[in-house]
Amino acid sequence: MKKVVLVAIIMIASLTAKAQSYVGFLTDNYSGVNGVISNPANIADSRFKTDINLVGASAFLANDYVGVGYSDLVSSDFDYDTDAILTLSDNNNFSGNVDVLGPSFMFNVGKKSSIAIFTRARTFVTGNEFNGESIDDLDESIDESQDFIVNEGDFYASGHGWAEVGLTYAQELMNNEEHFLKGGLSFKYLKGFGNAYVTGRNVTIDYDADGATLPNNSTIGTLTSTGDLIYGRADRYDGDDYDYEVPDANGFGFDLGFVYEWRPDYEDYVVTGADGEKTVMKDKNKYKLKFGLSLTDIGSVTYKGSLVDSYNINNTITQDDYDNIEDSEDLRNLYTFTQTADDLKAGLPTALHFNADWSINNSFYLNFNTDLSMRSAGENNLRTANVFSLTPRFESKWFSFYLPVSSYQYSGLQVGAGLRAGPLYIGSGSLISTFTKNEIQGADVYAGLKVPVYYGQPKDSDGDGIPNKEDGCPKKAGPIENNGCPWGDADGDSVLDNKDQCPDEAGPVENNGCPWIDSDGDTLLDNEDQCPDVAGPLENNGCPWADSDGDSVFDKDDECPNEMGTVANNGCPEPEVTAEVQKSLNEYAKTILFTTGKSTLKDESTPVLVDIIRILNEYPNANFTIEGHTDSIGSVATNQKLSESRAQAVLQFLIDGGILPSRLTAIGYGESKPIATNMYKDGRQKNRRVEINLAQ
Structure with a gap:
């Protein structure tokens, strides 16, 4: 069976891909329309007036079966049998994709909502639960005439290619200054280009090097197998003349996501216009912590009139039969074969994404991201590999740089680098580890071009915090309560009109710009009158003389000021005639x-x-x-x-x-x-x- 089934499995398992796109770049607040890939809520309250993606492509390779050093891989005398490093187990897996984001754009609808329209072409392969030890040893054992038993059990492999045309709507859901929440939904029309899968059920293979005796009394090996092989594909997927026709395959899918931001310094990002209306700066990231949660690729594509071939391989064949297998027709002659025409439903690689972003300051960030597959291994199921990434980054409007450190479910730890420079984005989630590790089990790369139109900071020529278009005096700094104009001094008393209680009449600073008056009419001005509301003589600083004992003799004349007396006795009480x-x-x-x-x-x-x-x-x-x-x-x-x-x-x-x-x-x-x-x-x-x- 090496010609059709086993060799195909070995080839697929030895070249596998990981299903995450644009590693590092999607953590950037300036990823724009590309952000809908990981979370459709990303485009709401973005840093863009509009963003147009011209083209972007991302490809990932990773597996837990085979690894190779970079120097060996690029060497002209590379030999798979000697240079490849195999990591064999009874449960080897793979999952991968090529993701092309075509012409796409986003724009804002009002102050709280955003819309994106995107096109996307994707190719995805996945495989689970292969017995790598048996697959690697099988061919060698047959060639060397050694007995061998393969207990493969159940295994799954599938591939799917499709295109998407999507519409995303995102909106602010809550904004109470310190706490901000937004949500988004992408609805996708899916057009299938091709789908095929191979499933094995309870597969075992027993090779006996001397299993059969020929008429000339020589012996020949026999291959005894049990179980079932199922091969399903779109009807026009593998025509004999290779004249490919687009199958009748359509479907729908959607993505759902939410983003929460904690904004403790919210007031620092608010601009107040001359009319008092407050506007939040669109060109600034306002959060200290940001958390995102999304569920992507919910849906499927239905392929009309597909074919499903089933092989019951409960049979014993000779080594000659095995060596002569060239195509599926040969398999049909050796094993029980049935074929049915049916509609195949190819599910999308549904995944859950969690993202946490810490703004260390206005330029440096630390991001944690995880992608978890929501699909279990099964027939014609596309399943992503789980990944955990920690990405420090420098971020500004026109330039960003990323250093993602990721742990992949199948290929282990990888370190990459990427950058965004205006319209160009390029990078790899495994760039550094590819050149530094002795064994590469995964590699990826992405690149793209876009036309970003960023929000700009409102022009404020005089630096008074009021944008020119709302500033009554755009070239002279002034407070908002005076329409952005500096306060004048109408009466020339050096007290500005906003603090002058008598703006049209000169007065001293200490009297708030008003002239001094004589409130009690005692000829002493209030600034010198210690009792400005009660008339009093000049010699007592404008206060009336006191009469502490109430005997009508002022204290200044009262010889007994604390004891009631008589005027005649100078304020002292009269002595008694004893x-x-x-x-x-x-x-x-x-x-x-x-x-x-x-x-x-x-x-x-x-x-x-x-x-x-x-x-x-x-x-x-x-x-x-x-x-x-x-x-x-x-x-x-x-x-x-x-x-x-x-x-x-x-x-x-x-x-x-x-x-x-x-x-x-x-x-x-x-x-x-x-x-x-x-x-x-x-x-x-x-x-x-x-x-x-x-x-x-």
């Missing part, structure tokens, strides 16, 4: 002498009366009565008149000495109030007296 004072007054009064029988004061009484005036002045609010008394010598009427005259004489002396008349009252009692007997001279002398008493 009994001792009263007694002292009357002691003085007893010594007042008059001319006998008259009311004339004797000169020697003057010092006494002066002392009495001094005492009365100590009590300025006290009123006194001056009482005149006589003895009983003479008539009552005469004594009465004499007492009144003498009291009046004393009153007049006191008034002349400065005592207010209103404080004094003179009254005569004659002989009516004696204080001793009039029978004796001594008693009569005591009764002849003047008393000064506190008025009640």
Whole structure:
């Protein structure tokens, strides 16, 4: 069977491809329309006004079966049998593609939505669960006439080529400044170009070098096999005349994706126009962390009228039969063969993609990406190889550089490099490892041309943060609240109008540009008036004099400012006329002498009366009565008149000495109030007296 089945399996397994496209480039925020390949949400809120991809191609090779050094591979004397390094197991796999992105473009619809239309041609091969140990040893064992048993079991191999015309719609779903979410959906029309698959079920092969005896008694090897081989393909896929016709094959597919961005410095990317409207900078990446999740290649292509050949290989053939197998007709003669016409459904290589991107600063990023196959191994199933990539990159508007480090499910660790320079993108996910590893199990390359039309930063000639088209004074910096114009100084007082509370009237800076006024009308301007709302004298800095004790005597004149007093007593409380004072007054009064029988004061009484005036002045609010008394010598009427005259004489002396008349009252009692007997001279002398008493 080496002519048709086994040799074909060996050839496919020895040249396999990995199914990821444009490694490194798709992590770039400037990948543009190419970004729909990994996540259709990428084109929303992009850095492009529009992006046109002219052509791009990506091809990947990787496997877990055979490896070779780069120097051996490019050598003119390369020999597969001696130079190839085989990694054999009972479960060797492969998966690969060639991906051509044709003319495609994206553009924005309003501020929140974007649309892309893309064309794409893809070729994909995949194989799973081959027993590499058995396949490698089988041919050698037959050639060397050695017994050999192959326990292949189940295996699967398929290839598919198709074209896509896709429409992508992406939109912002949430934007609350710090948190941003967008989503996208791609709908794809699929046109199949060809599909074929080989499936083995419970396949075993037992080679016995001496299994049969010929008539001449010599022996020949026999090949005993069991199981089933199934070969399905589009009807026009392998015509004998090689005149290829496009099969009747169509289908639909879609991709779905979401991207979340954490934007802690959102305000740094907001431009406020002169009208106050805020606009987010389209030309800047605004996130610190970005996470993407997408599911791609959901769908299938149906090939009408395809053929499915089934071979039951439960038979024993000789080595000559094996050596003479040239095509499928020979197989049909050796094994039970059936053929059916049916519609084949070729599923797309559905995969789940997760992407995390860390913005270290405005130019350097670190990206983690993983692609996981959502298809299990099976008949006519296309299955991607799982991959995990860590890609540091430098990124700017016109240039980016990538260094992807990837771990592939089938080919191990690979290190690559790539760049984007304006319209050109080129790179390889395995460039560095290809030249540095002794064993290459995978290699890839991509390149393409596009016409990018980036968003530009709004022109701001004066650097005031307001774009020229919204700036009232585009050549002079000014605040947004003044329409982008600098503040003026209409009254020339050096206080700008935005801070001048009297913009049309000059005033000092310390009074916010207003002239000083005299609010309380005390002739002292408010800037010098310590009590600008209450009138007060200049000598007290414009404040009224205080009267702490409320006695109507200002503190400055009050000799007792914290104790209520009288005006007459300079703000101090009046002293009380005590009994001792009263007694002292009357002691003085007893010594007042008059001319006998008259009311004339004797000169020697003057010092006494002066002392009495001094005492009365100590009590300025006290009123006194001056009482005149006589003895009983003479008539009552005469004594009465004499007492009144003498009291009046004393009153007049006191008034002349400065005592207010209103404080004094003179009254005569004659002989009516004696204080001793009039029978004796001594008693009569005591009764002849003047008393000064506190008025009640």
